[in-house]
Amino acid sequence: MKKKQVIIIGGGAAAFFCAANLDENLFEVTILEQNSEVLQKVKISGGGRCNVTHACFDPKELVSYYPRGNKELLSVFHKFQPGDTMEWFEQRNVSLKIEKDNRIFPESNSSQTIIHTLTNEVSRKNFQIKTKSVVLEIDRLENQYLVKTNEQHYFADHVVYATGSSPKSLKLIQNLGHQIVEAVPSLFTFNIKNETLKDLMGTSFALAEVSIPKLKMLETGPMLITHWGLSGPAILKISAWKARELAAAKYQFEIVVNFLGIDLETAEEIFKKFRQNHPKKTIGSSKIFEITSRFWHRILWLSKVDLEKNISNISAKELQQILTNLCANSMKVSGKSTYKEEFVTAGGVDLKEINFKNMSSKILENFYLAGEVLDIDAVTGGFNFQACWSEAWLIAQDLNSKVF
Incomplete structure (x- = not known):
């Protein structure tokens, strides 16, 4: 045959x-x-x-x-x-x-x-x-x-x-x-120029939450600060599920990042409990959340809070600013980068x-x-x-x- x-x-x-x-x-x-x-x-x-x-x-x-x-x-x-x-x-x-x-x-x-x-x-x-x-x-x-x-x-x-x-x-x-x-394109990282991320390449977050309010899209997962912006599973999942919508938006859109992956109320409770247990510590030396010291100091700088300030002297307004920068940080995405060579x-x-x-x-x-x-x-x-x-x-x- x-x-x-x-x-x-x-x-x-x-x-x-x-x-x-x-x-x-x-x-x-x-x-x-x-x-x-x-x-x-x-x-x-x-x-x-x-x-x-x-x-x-x-x-x-x-x-x-x-x-x-x-x-x-x-x-x-x-x-x-x-x-x-x-x-x-x-x-x-x-x-x-x-x-x-x-x-x-x-x-x-x-x-x-x-x-x-x-x-x-x-x-x-x-x-x-x-x-x-x-x-x-x-x-x-x-x-x-x-x-x-x-x-x-x-x-x-x-x-x-x-x-x-x-x-x-x-x-x-x-x-x-x-x-x-x-x-x-699908599976891409987000290009972001934002003071929250500047010079913090390689900083990672075990369970972040990222949303695109305009598209009513929310994803959770590990996240990484890169030279260009943000990457990691939380970002890549959004880029895959909303590939067409993000292409239509020419990769210009707003995201809201929760670096802790917990809601504002929970984060506030954790902060207040830590303050109660360690009233004499400075805010800069306080290890309250599972984030690096460098990133914590960046959040405090953004929130206009002095690192040497005693934690018991943090005002309600300052606390809300810190928590907003950690749990509801609004950023502008202005482009994309290919995820590795894949x-x-x-x-x-x-x-x-x-x-x-x-x-x-x-x-x-x-x-x-x-x-x-x-x-x-x-x-x-x-x-x-x-x-x-x-x-x-x-x-x-x-x-x-x-x-x-």
């Missing part, structure tokens, strides 16, 4: 996981990657450790981490979820570990472990990997596709489109008849045009889509990779089950 030709366009997580699960007795597979290296996002993920997935094994809970695609992914995760991902890698002698925040990494703490596993699996099947291969055009023929690259042309019985969300790749798929939801977008191929039983196109026959080219994205923590693994696995299972 003559093997069918599968062309996989893209050399990322979804592309390689699909190829790694295809039956080499049925298919000849060629992966086309435009860059000189494959699996580049896998390489840099998790600070070079590769955040493979997340220890969330209930599909209903898992989809809650996806601002776009949550309804569609429910059936996908019922078929292949993080537990299956762990088993797949462990069957190939990759030891994985679950960290305190439930992110899952290889025991080796190196993304190369994951890259080697995927590339070895593909090479073992004698599938072709072509780098520096830029797809210029895809033509539909009667029973096949003609994939034209900068180097040569390929005939494909089946195409797996896993390119990521670059404008060129979205234009290519649009030319074939698919609707595109405009791509906008650029994620909201947008891509319209999900109404995808059959989520097998990730096939409803527009194009024998054509599959997976990964960031779809209008699916997640918060940080291994969730974007999990969508790639699950979608790619479904494609491979569907192709493997076909009777030719």
